[in-house]
Amino acid sequence: MSAIQRCSKLFSNNLCRTIINIEIRSSISDYKSFAGSRPKKVKNRFDPPEWFVPKKAYNYFDNLTPSNRDFLKEVAYDRYITNRESPLVDEPIKRNTWNPCTKRTGVLGVKIGVLPQWTKDGTKLFTTLVQIIDNHVIRYVPPEDYKQSSAATLYMKNRNYGSVVVGALSCYPTSFTKSYVNLFNEAGVPPKRKLTRFLVTPDAAIEPGTPLTAKHFNVGDYVDVQARTIGHGFQGVVKRWGFKGGPKSHGATKWHRRPGTIASGGRTGLIYKGKKMPGKMGNRWRNHRGLKIWRINYKYNVLYLTGPATPGPTHSYIRIYDTILPNLKKEMTSKEVHPPMPTAYPEDFSEGLPEEVFDDELFQFNDPTLMYNLDEK
Amino acid sequence: MSVFRRALIASNIRNLECYCGVQKRFSNTLFDGTLEKHRRSELSHDREKTESFPPFEAPKDYKKKYPDFLPNADWKKRDRITEKLERKDMLRRRAVLNIPEFYPGSILAITVSDPYAPGKYNRFVGICIAKNGNGLRTSFTLRNVVDNIGVEILYELYNPTIQKVEVLKLEKRLDEELYYLRDCDPKYSTFNFNMEPVQHPPGAPIPVNDIVLKIGPRPWNQKWHRQNLKGVEGLDEHLREVEKKLAEKTAEPWEKYDIMKTYRNSIHEEESERILSEVYEKNLHNQKLKENRKPLKMD
Missing domain, CATH: 2.30.30 (SH3 type barrels.)
Incomplete structure (x- = not known):
């Protein structure tokens, strides 16, 4: 008996529940349609969208013996690593050349810290370190299909963009629902902890199942970054907007961190929209554009980007993709080496890779100390 | 303490963070243990190899001699790989410039x-x-x-x-x-x-x-x-x-x-030993290079 057959027996009881649930749900919906007397349900703001798939499942690992737990891991390893089926059913997509109008996929990294570096002029700069862990392309939808899907907004319908779903951090399938795990069948990779979507032009189409690493970018190119900022929770007006508050003493009673008047009375008699008030601070999507890649570590897949102030705390997800800023795009076109299309494949690096690559302007710590020539100026 | 905590995280008990007081940095961050698990997991296509630590024990005065090799004690800003890359850069610079x-x-x-x-x-x-x-x-x-x-x-x-x-x-x-x-x-x-x-x-x-x-x-x-x-x-x-x-x-x-x-504001002893032993190994390596180098002829 093969490992997968044994596994399916183990799972069968638990899977039954979900299947029955789905059947019951579908039967209820049929009943509603027949009845017709009830009004249609109004869509709630908190209802999930159509494409949403429940992700978390009951953790089976809790109630298993250690030997069974190891066996399940073995099965997953067999399926995804040793006996992995190639996702290439058709011929591979043709590789195109890069031009300034193309939009490639991005990658999903994890921010791991901030370090100072020095340039060869002797000026100091801070760099954020972003690690790209275990990224795979999970789905590609060409623009014709994507325009008709429910997820496409008006912005996407007017433009000729396909969508690429990228996942990071592969897990064992036991911790997720079956419907979530099935999303990864096309790519043939283990289910991922985090998914994102990038819009691409059709010439940068990419096959599901291809891994994305730090080789996706070149040193010296420019990059945009999206992430959620540090969440501060519900905060008052002094911390959130920098109001002055009141005096500490001199007879101040309960008037230390208050906003003051919100609006005037009289004829207006209302509070203007957008008034600065207490509320939830941080944990919002923010962009940083035009960050330079100073240095790449291929051993650990780490990018060194400019700036001490990229959004988000350490160990948070961060989306990285090529810049949309026109002036920096011009710089990238003028260079001899363009970014690899649609990504870098192992065949591009047949000569082998160095452990680290530096920008020409960046000081390497192996180099001798910086000396200024007397002849300059 | 930290080793004990890490061992607990590695075990697959559900909602463990509720019981043993392991905190998340912020609402949108990964746990320290989960990230480490993913870096070394069998399923990842570019799995990080486990590196054996050097068998040397650093001299006891190294902690006061090289305090700059010990990382920031603020656990919200720490990461294993950033510290490793930072240490590499420092040692490279020290090979060029003699810092007594x-x-x-x-x-x-x-x-x-x-x-x-x-x-x-x-x-x-x-x-x-x-x-x-x-x-x-x-x-x-x-x-x-x-x-x-x-x-x-x-x-x-x-x-x-x-x-x-x-x-x-x-x-x-x-x-x-x-x-x-x-x-x-x-x-x-x-x-x-x-x-x-x-x-x-x-x-x-x-x-x-x-x-x-x-x-x-x-x-x-x-x-x-x-x-x-x-x-x-x-x-x-x-x-x-x-x-x-x-x-x-x-x-x-x-x-x-x-x-x-003091525990919060300092690096744990096991961890500092591990870091300083790396420094000691590199110092020994540099010394050997110096000894083998031929002396310049001065006439």
């Missing part, structure tokens, strides 16, 4: 390449007032009095413009920060630029200069009477009684017995 050991209180001479100085370099002599930061961010300040004006310069230790670090006199003081020299007599912080180095025999313990200085009249740069300084006297002459009472009120003599506070 020094402490706040010892006298240094530092030459820096400067594009605006005549001769394109600058040499400054002074007493080290303080050492700040860690990793590539370590910095130290030198103080001297030049033409009756106090001068302080802050240097970054790993800045590539530093050409030479000379220790003219290796010693310690009673305190770890000597900012009070600003309010003392300027003769205690004047040093000759042509001072000859005092040689320190290798292996000998570092001498402690137990000089106690008298502080000058107010206004002061900081509230020295609230800082528990050992190298200063005559503070009470300049204080009013109200200030003395306030100093007693704000004093926190129990702070040195707070075990959890």
